[in-house]
Every structure is written in structure tokens, then in C-alpha cells.
Amino acid sequence: MWEDCVEQKQLSHMLQQSLKNDRIAHAYLFAGPKGSGKRKMALQLAKGIFCREKEGDSCDQCENCRRIASGNHPDVHFIEPEGTRIKISQVRDLQKEFSYRGMESFHKVYIMNQGDKMTTEAANRLLKFLEEPPPGAMAILLTEQINSILPTILSRCQILHFSPLSPKHITDQLVQMGIRPGLARVAAIVSAGIEEAEAYCQTESFAQVRGLVIQLSEDIVERGTYSLITLHDRILKRDSFNEELNLFLDLLLLWLRDLLFYLLGQESQISNMDQMETIQKQAKRWGQRRLVDGMEKIMETQKRLSGNTNVQLCLEDLVLRLQEGS
Ligand SMILES: [Zn+2]
Known part of the structure; x- marks a missing residue:
């Protein structure tokens, strides 16, 4: 649910409003440091589009919400670097996939993690795809290195800047996960973001x-x-x-x-x-x-x-x- 996206309150409010007013962009770029909640927000946005129970929000219970959370929704695609890079073949496969209509609805979403890891060929191919998106397609690119993304790609995306989480925020989340407050607080301070802090505590x-x-x-x-x-x-x-x-x-x-x-x-x-x-x-x-x-x-x-x-x-x-x- 949007109210769970407490890490980046302003951004989540903005996206929620866009969904409500039917003003969602064709392409987003979420830029920010590791552990700042980019992936969580991307999933929330996808759920907001596909949830069967709550319009513009997620119930986190229905089949669509659950399939998105587990990475198994037929109309929500994930792209990650294969090895160290995102290759042109991955973008080509994506384009092919998106040339078909959505399985269950008009919409289709792809979430590209570490978009800065695209090879030059892959980035150029993606650029074409962004310039002429098939109807109903939405891109969400995630990156920790916005400077490594082609300016031509940036100009096609609505860019959302994610700020690093405060140590207090990370501590609260770790404590909620059952980690002792003393240890959680120290882990939050010496780590770069929630993921690293959680890994430390484990x-x-x-x-x-x-x-x-x-x-x-x-x-x-x-x-x-x-x-x-x-x-x-x-x-x-x-x-x-x-x-x-x-x-x-x-x-x-x-x-x-x-x-x-x-x-x-x-x-x-x-x-x-x-x-x-x-x-x-x-x-x-x-x-x-x-x-x-x-x-x-x-x-x-x-x-x-x-x-x-x-x-x-x-x-x-x-x-x-x-x-x-x-
Ligand atoms: Zn739902």
C-alpha cells in the first residue's frame, strides 16, 4: 500500500496522485542510492496499476498484488544485468514481449534494475523503444548511477530522485523485523542503506x-x-x-x-x-x-x-x- 512507502513520503504521494488522476508517465527513472526504496516503490506502482481490489492503490492480498510481489505477474517484467551488463538481447526480448497485448489487461510494465549497466547497444535499442512505446507500456528504470545513463534516455523519462534513508528510519525498520534496538542502531549508522544494515544484522x-x-x-x-x-x-x-x-x-x-x-x-x-x-x-x-x-x-x-x-x-x-x- 502507498502508506507503507514511508521511506520516500513525497515521492509516493506524488505517484499516488498521478495514478488517481490518470496521469502516469510512459517511463520513469528512479535514481538514488542503494537501499533508498526504489525497488519497493516500483513494485508499489505496478501493484497500483494492476490491483483488483483497490483502485490506484494495492490491497497486497489479491492475486495480482501477490504475483507482482513474487515476480510472477505475466504483465510485469523484470530485467536485471546478466552477469555485469544488461545486454541488447535482453532489450530485444523485451520489445518482442511487448509487441503482444497484455495478457490480463491493457497495461504492461517493465522494471529494469541497474539501468546504468546497459551496454551501449542495449541503451540505444531501449531509447528507440522509449521513443515509440507500444500502447499501455510503462517503463520503470532504477539506477544508483544516474550519471551513467544516456542523456537521451533521461530526456524520455520522468526522473524521481530518491534520498538516502536516515539512520533513524533504518533502525525503526530493523527493530520491526525483530532485531535488537542497540544492534539495529549501530548497523543503521555504519551501513549504506537498509539492505546492507539488514545483512549486517543477520x-x-x-x-x-x-x-x-x-x-x-x-x-x-x-x-x-x-x-x-x-x-x-x-x-x-x-x-x-x-x-x-x-x-x-x-x-x-x-x-x-x-x-x-x-x-x-x-x-x-x-x-x-x-x-x-x-x-x-x-x-x-x-x-x-x-x-x-x-x-x-x-x-x-x-x-x-x-x-x-x-x-x-x-x-x-x-x-x-x-x-x-x-
Ligand atoms: Zn490487490
Whole structure:
């Protein structure tokens, strides 16, 4: 239902009005970052066209709504990159499919995910299709990279810009899915959008890495050089640490930021809110000045690691520098 499209309220209101007034465009381009609700909105728009129960909206119960949700509606087609690209043969097949009348109604919809992944030939072919759409056809192109779409295609589409979801919004959604609020909030902040945040929460490694970050922070202030052993034996030795490296640094930065918020009396800003007792204990040991320095050092390390640097040396150096002043 349109009222479920809470991620992009303005856009969903606009589309709903267009449906109501029968002013739907032939082609839309939904542009915005990963996890901003483009696909959900595209499905909602398709349901709004085909739902048997609610005109211009979806009941999410009827056969049409259910078939669209599961990707099995005969008049709603999905195109995704095959491998890394969307190929001309896929666009050709689509055109052929659309040369027939809709199976169940006048309308036919295609939703193209990652439209920026079209080859040049595919894009040119699609352009022709957009210029002379068969009656009743509607295109919804989705992209995270609007700059990679041909200007001639853009000029044929009504463009809707999707803004990134706020961390609060992502947190609320994760909590609704049954994820613990403390973990949900942290995942929402360090991830790029709802999909990544959800994926984080579903793996054990996310909670483990967060636990290790908290432990390392404690060792740095309580146990001095022992923290290097924690780094070596418990963090660097993890099988999946290469993939976890960026997450590790993001979580460490977030943790120090939380400690700082605590010292500044801004507790409502704290992300790891399920760890208040530990935060209280660690924050005083760190001290304000050192936390600010520490955060700077972590950001420097993130920059260094984006080049071709030895990860182990770089992290050892970071931990040693974080200890300075203790
Ligand atoms: Zn329905």
C-alpha cells in the first residue's frame, strides 16, 4: 500500500496522485542510492496499476498484488544485468514481449534494475523503444548511477530522485523485523542503506566485530600494550577479517564517538545505547582530549588503508598511537 512507502513520503504521494488522476508517465527513472526504496516503490506502482481490489492503490492480498510481489505477474517484467551488463538481447526480448497485448489487461510494465549497466547497444535499442512505446507500456528504470545513463534516455523519462534513508528510519525498520534496538542502531549508522544494515544484522560476524571493538578499546585504556595481543590474536586472525576491515574501523570510530558523546552529556546521540554501562566505565578512562585525537587517528588510518598499505602494520601503528597518552 502507498502508506507503507514511508521511506520516500513525497515521492509516493506524488505517484499516488498521478495514478488517481490518470496521469502516469510512459517511463520513469528512479535514481538514488542503494537501499533508498526504489525497488519497493516500483513494485508499489505496478501493484497500483494492476490491483483488483483497490483502485490506484494495492490491497497486497489479491492475486495480482501477490504475483507482482513474487515476480510472477505475466504483465510485469523484470530485467536485471546478466552477469555485469544488461545486454541488447535482453532489450530485444523485451520489445518482442511487448509487441503482444497484455495478457490480463491493457497495461504492461517493465522494471529494469541497474539501468546504468546497459551496454551501449542495449541503451540505444531501449531509447528507440522509449521513443515509440507500444500502447499501455510503462517503463520503470532504477539506477544508483544516474550519471551513467544516456542523456537521451533521461530526456524520455520522468526522473524521481530518491534520498538516502536516515539512520533513524533504518533502525525503526530493523527493530520491526525483530532485531535488537542497540544492534539495529549501530548497523543503521555504519551501513549504506537498509539492505546492507539488514545483512549486517543477520550475520554473526557483525555482533562479533562490535564485541571485539569494545574489548580492544577497553584493553587500550586498561591494559596498555596488551591491546596489541588482542589485535593480533583475536582480530587479525579472524578468517574473514579482510572483508571486515572497513566495518571494524567504522565501528571503532563510532565507539569512540559514543564515548565522547557520553562525556559531553549528549547521551541521546549515542549509537551503542545497549552498552551504556561499558560506555560509562570506558569514557572516563579515555578522557575527552584523547578521544578526539583517537578519532582523528582512526580516520587517518582509513585514508591510508584505501591506498596500498600493509594492513597489519597500519593497524598496529594505530593501536600504538591510540595508547599514547595513557
Ligand atoms: Zn490487490
